[in-house]
Amino acid sequence: MASGKTRYVLVFLTVFFLFMGTSKVVAMEDKVLEEMKMMLKHFYYEELDGELKNANSIEDIQQALNDPHIRYFPTANTSGLIDSIENNNGSVGFTVSNVDGYITVVSVYPNSQAREFGIETGNIILTINRQNTAEMDIDTAQELLSGTPDTEVELVVKQGGQVNEITLTRQVYANSSVQYELMDDGIGYVKIRSFTRTTPNELVRAMDYFKRENARGVIVDLRNNSGGLVEGVYGVAEALVPEAPITHVVNRQRIAESYYTSGKGLDMPLVLLVNRGTASAAEILVSAVKDNQVGVVVGTETYGKAYIQSVYELSDGGLFALTTAQYLTPQGRAIHRVGISPDYYVAHPGEQLEMAVQVLRELIQDKIRTNQIGTWVFMDIGKKNYFVNGREREMHTAPFIKDSATYVPLRKIAELSGSQVVFNSETKDVNIYSRGVNLEFNLDSRTSYINNFEVIMRHPLVVVDGRTFIHVRFLAEQLGADVYWSPEIRRVSIAI
Numbered sequence: 001m002a003s004g005k006t007r008y009v010l011v012f013l014t015v016f017f018l019f020m021g022t023s024k025v026v027a028m029e030d031k032v033l034e035e036m037k038m039m040l041k042h043f044y045y046e047e048l049d050g051e052l053k054n055a056n057s058i059e060d061i062q063q064a065l066n067d068p069h070i071r072y073f074p075t076a077n078t079s080g081l082i083d084s085i086e087n088n089n090g091s092v093g094f095t096v097s098n099v100d101g102y103i104t105v106v107s108v109y110p111n112s113q114a115r116e117f118g119i120e121t122g123n124i125i126l127t128i129n130r131q132n133t134a135e136m137d138i139d140t141a142q143e144l145l146s147g148t149p150d151t152e153v154e155l156v157v158k159q160g161g162q163v164n165e166i167t168l169t170r171q172v173y174a175n176s177s178v179q180y181e182l183m184d185d186g187i188g189y190v191k192i193r194s195f196t197r198t199t200p201n202e203l204v205r206a207m208d209y210f211k212r213e214n215a216r217g218v219i220v221d222l223r224n225n226s227g228g229l230v231e232g233v234y235g236v237a238e239a240l241v242p243e244a245p246i247t248h249v250v251n252r253q254r255i256a257e258s259y260y261t262s263g264k265g266l267d268m269p270l271v272l273l274v275n276r277g278t279a280s281a282a283e284i285l286v287s288a289v290k291d292n293q294v295g296v297v298v299g300t301e302t303y304g305k306a307y308i309q310s311v312y313e314l315s316d317g318g319l320f321a322l323t324t325a326q327y328l329t330p331q332g333r334a335i336h337r338v339g340i341s342p343d344y345y346v347a348h349p350g351e352q353l354e355m356a357v358q359v360l361r362e363l364i365q366d367k368i369r370t371n372q373i374g375t376w377v378f379m380d381i382g383k384k385n386y387f388v389n390g391r392e393r394e395m396h397t398a399p400f401i402k403d404s405a406t407y408v409p410l411r412k413i414a415e416l417s418g419s420q421v422v423f424n425s426e427t428k429d430v431n432i433y434s435r436g437v438n439l440e441f442n443l444d445s446r447t448s449y450i451n452n453f454e455v456i457m458r459h460p461l462v463v464v465d466g467r468t469f470i471h472v473r474f475l476a477e478q479l480g481a482d483v484y485w486s487p488e489i490r491r492v493s494i495a496i
Contacts, residue, residue, distance in 0.1 A: 032316050036061065036072070039312055045252050045323050067323055069309055075317035090149035090170025094119055095193070096141055097224040097277040099349075103133040103141045106224045106277070107193075109173050117166050124158040138277070142226070146170065177232075178202035180209065186216035187360055192236070195228030195281050200235025207239060207266070217269035217360045223299065223352070227280030234259065237288050240266045244292040245330040247284050249308065256328070261288075269363035270295030271356045274342060275349070279303030286340050287329035293392055296363065297342040298356045304339035344489060358488045365484075366493060377416055379408055381490040388416065397465045399472075399492065405459040406485065406492050407469040410441075417479045417496045423468075430461075430468060432479075439478055443468065450478060 037052050040061070048065075055061045058072040093112025094105050103125040108115050125133055128144040145153060147170050155166045177199045179191045188210035192199065210218060220240070227233075237246045242265030248256040272289055274282075274297055283302050289295040308325040328334055344359060346352045366376065378387040384398045399408045410430065411421045419434035428443040440449040446457045459471040472492055476483045482495040 071321040073319040092168045098138045127156040180206035188215040188218040191221040195232030199232040217364045219271045221273040222278045222282045223275040224277035225282040233281040246288045248328040251325045271360045272297045274299040280305040291330035298344045299342045302339040304337045306336035375496040377494040405471045408472045410468045410470040
């Protein structure tokens with residue numbers, strides 16, 4: 001085996017594929033087919049029991065196992081495959097994603113032939129080399145667009161109200177996988193297109209720049225990032241996630257191998273931008289940030305690709321990619337064909353970055369307030385999870401809004417302020433003792449007493465699921481706390 005091919009196969013053992021399109025029927029020797037079946041028997045991520053008995057082609061294998069990720073690459077195709085991973089493959093100068101069922105341009109490389117022909121973000125690719133894209137999945141489209149440098153690709157492109165025939169020549173573009181800029185209000189913006197060997201170092205350069213410019217928070221844009229090298233995403237996670245699990249890889253024996261970060265991570269607020277095009281290795285980073293609560297996720301559900309393919313060389317010189325494991329999130333959740341839900345769902349692409357900026361501004365303010373005051377409590381309307389100085393906790397019943405007033409659990413807030421709460425079930429009286437302040441309430445009355453002075457509450461106490469809720473601003477004022485309301489994210493922040 002040539003040294004280059006050996007290196008290639010080893011690299012591919014840690015690559016997450018998104019080759020999901022069905023390929024042309026490929027003829028192969030019976031010997032090669034039997035080799036494939038033997039490899040599947042020993043290495044496939046699930047135990048097999050007769051499923052391959054009648055399989056006579058790679059297509060039969062895919063269908064029998066319901067696994068389109070299994071692929072066979074004949075000898076003639078392996079060099080192009082190697083080039084695609086080593087970034088030597090030819091590109092048409094733009095990237096695509098599936099938007100509302102259409103193969104749509106989502107970015108165009110600067111100084112590319114595609115830009116010269118007027119291809120822009122939002123253009124729809126109708127055909128690729130005379131193949132209709134109407135029912136084509138995104139991975140097949142990406143495969144058809146890339147290939148050997150200096151070869152041509154014939155396209156039919158819908159540009160506004162016109163349909164144009166355009167022929168582009170595939171070229172190797174020296175494009176960085178990371179682009180970054182400093183936005184207004186000290187917000188750093190990073191776009192990661194894919195994960196390569198150089199991505200971690202590129203991200204570190206971006207973060208160093210933000211620190212020199214005194215950035216206050218960072219948005220990492222992973223929209224339409226379909227994955228890449230696992231080493232690349234591990235290195236990026238190292239820069240963002242402090243000493244925590246990244247993922248758990250589970251093989252056919254159901255043995256999990258866990259991967260962890262070991263550094264300090266990012267020391268400023270973080271928001272991730274995601275969409276349906278965020279997949280595979282990119283989802284490792286999303287789940288690591290979300291499960292470890294080191295950032296907030298904005299956008300739409302991610303793709304849901306959590307299987308790992310390993311590549312082996314066959315006796316005919318071709319390559320065989322088979323599913324050998326799956327990965328779970330740090331909290332042990334399986335996301336394959338499910339994806340990851342954002343913390344803030346924003347469907348319209350044009351509004352996603354705007355929401356990410358709003359959320360990041362809130363996080364920056366929260367951090368400033370936390371540094372100034374002893375205890376910060378963050379509660380979101382309708383959510384049982386809440387945060388005390390950044391640590392997540394869970395309550396029995398979520399906060400809610402009634403008659404334009406925000407209600408929070410009385411006992412929870414009082415005890416977080418260091419107060420003592422006493423409830424008399426017979427009289428329905430509630431007493432709170434807090435640093436020289438005595439608060440008296442009754443569940444059936446708007447009348448309250450503060451150090452024996454009568455005060456009529458505008459909003460009465462409310463009992464839900466056996467828990468007493470109180471208007472947050474009224475209680476905070478009596479306890480000497482401050483309340484901040486964030487309407488964009490429906491969050492009440494209490495500084496005690």
